[in-house]
Amino acid sequence: MLSRSLIEDVLTAALSTGGDFSEIFVEDRFNNNITLKSGNIETALSGRDFGIGIRIFKGMESVYAYTTDFSKDGLLKTARNAAQAIKGTGIIRPAPLVHESFPTLHPIQIMPQEVEKARKIAVMKKASETAKGYHSSISQVTVRLMDEEQNVLIANSEGKFVEDKRVRSRMAIQAVAVRDHKMETGFYGPGAHQGYEFFETLNLDHYANEAARMAVTMLDASPCPSGKFPVIIDNEFGGVIFHEACGHGLEATSVAKNTSVFANRLGERVAPEIVTYIDDGTLLNEWGSINIDDEGEKARKNVLIENGILKGYLIDKFNSRKMGMESTGSGRRESFRFAPTSRMTNTFIAPGKSTPEEIIANTEHGIYAKYMGGGQVEPATGDYNFAIMEAYEVKNGKIGKPLKGATLIGNGPKTLQLVDMVGNNLGHGAGMCGALSGSIPVNVGQPMIRVSEITVGGTKGE
Amino acid sequence: MNIQEFQTRLFSEAQTNGFSDIEIYFEKKEVFGCQVHNGDIEQYELAEDGGVSFRGIVNGKMGYAYTEKIDEASIPFLLKNATENASVIDDEYIEEIFAGSDRYEQGNFFSTELNEVSIQGKIQFIKDVEREVLAYDPRIVATDYCMLRSESITKTLANNKGLTLTDQINYMYAHLLAIANNGEETKSAFEFIMTRDFNSLNAKEFAKKIAEASLSQLGSKNIPSKEYPVLLRNDAAASLLAAFTANFSAENTQAGLSALNDKLGQQIANPKITIVDDPLLEEGLASRTFDSEGVASKKLTLVESGVLQSLLHNQKTAKKDQTITTGHAKKDSYKSSVKVGPSNLYIQPAAASFDDLVAAVDEGVFITNLSGLHSGTNQVSGDFSVAANGFFIKDGKVQYPVNLMTIAGNFYQLLKDVQEVGSDLIFPLSPIGSPSILVKSLSVTVE
Incomplete structure (x- = not known):
C-alpha cells in the first residue's frame, strides 16, 4: 500500500x-451497503x-x-x-x-467485492419475503446487507511490519407489525468475520422469522411493571448487559486512569463462583474476531474473570505503559481516523450447568428478557441502563404474557454479584460497540443467566 | 492529482460512460483535538480529512459511489460502482440533480480568528479547566473525557447543470466529566461549551459549573416510584427531542414509520410548543446555506402553537407528497446517499425563567441527564423508557438528588402534556436544541 x-x-x-x-x-x-425496503432496493452504496x-x-x-x-x-x-x-x-x-507473518485464524472463501450485487440482493429478497410472510400484521420489512474488505498495514519504530485483510459480512432484518394503530418492531442482525459465504450458509429463515415474530408478539404486549425483580436474561445478544456493565470497566482505557470500579482489584472476588468472563478474538470467523489487533498484536483468548475472581484486563500498547502490564492484543480502532485503545472482541460468560428449563422453573415471579436491545454504562460509576426488546412475565416457574417498554437499570459490579444461575446454552450475538476509538464490530455472548434482583423501569408504574 | 483535475476528468469520463446528470460533492476537514488527564496530554489529534461523493443518472436511474483516495484509479472505480448501484435500484421515484435556487443567503458560520488560535492556547485552556475542577473541592476525585476539539470544514457541491456551491464552517468545543465521591457514593457530571469566539471562554467559570454539577448529585435519596410532574432541563429535553426528530421527516411518514403521517394541520402538541428548523443559525452546528441537493436554505416552522405545519422534505419526498422541497435533503457525509434530515432544529424558547418552572411544581422530579436514548426509545411508537439523573422538587424548590431513575412515557403524549416552556434554549453539542420544559406527568422508577 x-x-x-x-x-x-x-x-x-x-x-x-x-x-x-x-x-x-x-x-x-472497500464497503458495500444495500437497503431493501418493502421488497424494493432503496439504496445501494x-x-x-x-x-x-x-x-x-x-x-x-x-x-x-x-x-x-x-x-x-x-x-x-x-x-x-x-x-x-x-x-x-x-x-x-x-x-x-x-515483515512479520501470522496464521490466518479466520479464512475467507468468497471476497465480497467479487460478488455481483444482484446475487446479494437475491438473498436479501428471500429474507424479506420470509419475514413478510410470517404474519398478516407485518406491514414492512427492511433488510440491510453490509460487507467490507479492510486491508491494513501496521508498522512501528520497534521494527514491526504486518499486513492483514479483514472481511466482514452482516445482514440486518427489521420487521414492523401494525394493528389497531399500534406499531411494533422486531430486529435481528447476524454477522461474521467472513466473506459472501456467510450469506450462503446463514439460516435466513430462522433470523427473518424471529424478527417478524418479535414484532408480532410485541403487538400483544402489556406495559411492563416497574420495581425490583429477579431477571432471567437469555443467551446470545443478552450478553450485552455484561458487555456494558463489566466489559467496558475491564478495558485499560478506564483501568489505567483508575476511573474504573475494577481498577486495582486483580485477584479479588468480583462475582459469584459460577461466573467466568472471557474475551476471545480467536473464535472461528465470529463477528468480533481478529487475526491481529490494530497495533499488530496477535489475537488471543483473555480470561477476565475466572470463577468469580478478577484475573485480567484488556490492554492496548499505550495503556500497557501506564499500567506496567503486557498488551493483551486488545488495541482496536474503527479506522485510520482513530488512535487505537483497549477494546473488546468476542466477550462472553462461559457456560454453566443449569438448563434453561431449570432456570425458568426455579423463578417464582420475575421478568424474562428473551432479546435485549442496546444500552450504555458510565465506567466511572458502573451505572448502566438497557432496553429489553422482547420481555415476558415469569409466574410460578412459567413464562407468561409479553411485556413492552421494559428498561433495566443498575450498577454493573453490584449486578454481577447477584448472578445466581448460569445456563448451559452459550450463544453469541453480533453488535457494534461505540467508544473512544470509534465504532467497532464485537460479539457479546452468554448462556441464559438469572440475576436475583434488577430494577426494572416500565411504563405501568408500581 | 488535485480535486479540480479530478472533477474535470470524472465529469468527462462519466459522460463518455453513459451518465447524463452528474454531481460531485466533496468535504475537506481540518481537525485538532486534545484530551488531558491529570495535567498530561493523553491524546493529541491532528487531521486533514476528506472524501468525494459521486452520483449520477445512468440508464434513467441514480447511482452512487464515493472515495477517499483522490487518484487516477478511483475514476473507473467510481463509475463502475455507481453504474452497478444504479442498475439495482427499484425505486419508481428517481432522484434528480438540481439546477439551483434563485437566491442563496450569505452564510456566517466561519470565524477566521478561530482558525488562528494557537494549539498551545487551546491546550492551556483545557489544562486550566481540568486543574480548576480538581482544585474546586476535595470531594472531586477524578476527571475523564477532558477534551477540546476544533474543526474547520469546507463542503462543495458541483454538478453538470451549472451549479457550484461552497459552505465553510468552523467551531470549537470542550467537555469534561467530573467524578465526585463523598465516601459513600460516586457521582459524575458531564458539561460542555461550544463557541466560535475563543476569547469568550473562561476556564474558571466553566470549571465551577462542572464541579458544582457533580457535587450537587452527592447525597442522593430514594423517592417512591410513581407518576410525577417532570421538569426536563434544557439539555435533557433536547436529547429526548433528538431521539424522535426523524418522525418529522417525510421519508419516515411515507414509509409508515412515523405517527405524524396524515397529521398536517392537526394539533399534535400543547399550544405552547413551536418547533422550528433554522439552517442559517449563526451558532448552529448544522448550519449551511444549501442542502445536500443544492437547494437554498431557509428557516422552516414545523410546529406552530402545537399545530403540525410542515414535514421535512427533499426533492424526492416532496414529489411523492405533491409538494415542494423544504431544503432538507441530507447526506450524513460523502459516504451516504441523499436522505431527509433536520439542520438546526429546536423548540422555540418562551418567557418562563428556570426558577419560574421550578416554582410551578408542588411535587415532582427535575431531570438533568438522560442516558440510553439510543436503545430505550421506540422511534415508531414514540414509547421511551430511559435512565435519568435528577433531583426531587417539593413546594416549588429543588430539594435533593435522587438515586438513579428511569423515566418512561410516550413522546407524542409528552408533546401534548407540556405545561410550560422555558427561556433557556440550548444546543447540547448537537444541532437539536430545546429550552427546559415542564411536563404534566411521566412514570418515574427509582433504583
Whole structure:
C-alpha cells in the first residue's frame, strides 16, 4: 500500500523531536451497503476508505495524526506536524522493519467485492419475503446487507511490519407489525468475520422469522411493571448487559486512569463462583474476531474473570505503559481516523450447568428478557441502563404474557454479584460497540443467566 | 492529482460512460483535538480529512459511489460502482440533480480568528479547566473525557447543470466529566461549551459549573416510584427531542414509520410548543446555506402553537407528497446517499425563567441527564423508557438528588402534556436544541 522506504521515512520523521515510539497505520477499505425496503432496493452504496494514521509516544504522552493525503510530501508533513507536539531530547532511530507473518485464524472463501450485487440482493429478497410472510400484521420489512474488505498495514519504530485483510459480512432484518394503530418492531442482525459465504450458509429463515415474530408478539404486549425483580436474561445478544456493565470497566482505557470500579482489584472476588468472563478474538470467523489487533498484536483468548475472581484486563500498547502490564492484543480502532485503545472482541460468560428449563422453573415471579436491545454504562460509576426488546412475565416457574417498554437499570459490579444461575446454552450475538476509538464490530455472548434482583423501569408504574 | 483535475476528468469520463446528470460533492476537514488527564496530554489529534461523493443518472436511474483516495484509479472505480448501484435500484421515484435556487443567503458560520488560535492556547485552556475542577473541592476525585476539539470544514457541491456551491464552517468545543465521591457514593457530571469566539471562554467559570454539577448529585435519596410532574432541563429535553426528530421527516411518514403521517394541520402538541428548523443559525452546528441537493436554505416552522405545519422534505419526498422541497435533503457525509434530515432544529424558547418552572411544581422530579436514548426509545411508537439523573422538587424548590431513575412515557403524549416552556434554549453539542420544559406527568422508577 505504501513503499517500505516511505514508511521508514515517516517513522523517522515522527521521532524527529524526541519521541520514543512511532507507528503508522495504513487502511484501504472497500464497503458495500444495500437497503431493501418493502421488497424494493432503496439504496445501494459503495465506496473506498483510504487514509493513514501516525502515532507517536513519548513516555506517557501520545500524539495522533491522520490524513487522506498519501503523497510523500503530505505524509512527511503530517508526521512532522504531529512531532511538533513532542519535546524530547535525544533522537532515536527506528529499528529496521521486519515483515512479520501470522496464521490466518479466520479464512475467507468468497471476497465480497467479487460478488455481483444482484446475487446479494437475491438473498436479501428471500429474507424479506420470509419475514413478510410470517404474519398478516407485518406491514414492512427492511433488510440491510453490509460487507467490507479492510486491508491494513501496521508498522512501528520497534521494527514491526504486518499486513492483514479483514472481511466482514452482516445482514440486518427489521420487521414492523401494525394493528389497531399500534406499531411494533422486531430486529435481528447476524454477522461474521467472513466473506459472501456467510450469506450462503446463514439460516435466513430462522433470523427473518424471529424478527417478524418479535414484532408480532410485541403487538400483544402489556406495559411492563416497574420495581425490583429477579431477571432471567437469555443467551446470545443478552450478553450485552455484561458487555456494558463489566466489559467496558475491564478495558485499560478506564483501568489505567483508575476511573474504573475494577481498577486495582486483580485477584479479588468480583462475582459469584459460577461466573467466568472471557474475551476471545480467536473464535472461528465470529463477528468480533481478529487475526491481529490494530497495533499488530496477535489475537488471543483473555480470561477476565475466572470463577468469580478478577484475573485480567484488556490492554492496548499505550495503556500497557501506564499500567506496567503486557498488551493483551486488545488495541482496536474503527479506522485510520482513530488512535487505537483497549477494546473488546468476542466477550462472553462461559457456560454453566443449569438448563434453561431449570432456570425458568426455579423463578417464582420475575421478568424474562428473551432479546435485549442496546444500552450504555458510565465506567466511572458502573451505572448502566438497557432496553429489553422482547420481555415476558415469569409466574410460578412459567413464562407468561409479553411485556413492552421494559428498561433495566443498575450498577454493573453490584449486578454481577447477584448472578445466581448460569445456563448451559452459550450463544453469541453480533453488535457494534461505540467508544473512544470509534465504532467497532464485537460479539457479546452468554448462556441464559438469572440475576436475583434488577430494577426494572416500565411504563405501568408500581 | 488535485480535486479540480479530478472533477474535470470524472465529469468527462462519466459522460463518455453513459451518465447524463452528474454531481460531485466533496468535504475537506481540518481537525485538532486534545484530551488531558491529570495535567498530561493523553491524546493529541491532528487531521486533514476528506472524501468525494459521486452520483449520477445512468440508464434513467441514480447511482452512487464515493472515495477517499483522490487518484487516477478511483475514476473507473467510481463509475463502475455507481453504474452497478444504479442498475439495482427499484425505486419508481428517481432522484434528480438540481439546477439551483434563485437566491442563496450569505452564510456566517466561519470565524477566521478561530482558525488562528494557537494549539498551545487551546491546550492551556483545557489544562486550566481540568486543574480548576480538581482544585474546586476535595470531594472531586477524578476527571475523564477532558477534551477540546476544533474543526474547520469546507463542503462543495458541483454538478453538470451549472451549479457550484461552497459552505465553510468552523467551531470549537470542550467537555469534561467530573467524578465526585463523598465516601459513600460516586457521582459524575458531564458539561460542555461550544463557541466560535475563543476569547469568550473562561476556564474558571466553566470549571465551577462542572464541579458544582457533580457535587450537587452527592447525597442522593430514594423517592417512591410513581407518576410525577417532570421538569426536563434544557439539555435533557433536547436529547429526548433528538431521539424522535426523524418522525418529522417525510421519508419516515411515507414509509409508515412515523405517527405524524396524515397529521398536517392537526394539533399534535400543547399550544405552547413551536418547533422550528433554522439552517442559517449563526451558532448552529448544522448550519449551511444549501442542502445536500443544492437547494437554498431557509428557516422552516414545523410546529406552530402545537399545530403540525410542515414535514421535512427533499426533492424526492416532496414529489411523492405533491409538494415542494423544504431544503432538507441530507447526506450524513460523502459516504451516504441523499436522505431527509433536520439542520438546526429546536423548540422555540418562551418567557418562563428556570426558577419560574421550578416554582410551578408542588411535587415532582427535575431531570438533568438522560442516558440510553439510543436503545430505550421506540422511534415508531414514540414509547421511551430511559435512565435519568435528577433531583426531587417539593413546594416549588429543588430539594435533593435522587438515586438513579428511569423515566418512561410516550413522546407524542409528552408533546401534548407540556405545561410550560422555558427561556433557556440550548444546543447540547448537537444541532437539536430545546429550552427546559415542564411536563404534566411521566412514570418515574427509582433504583
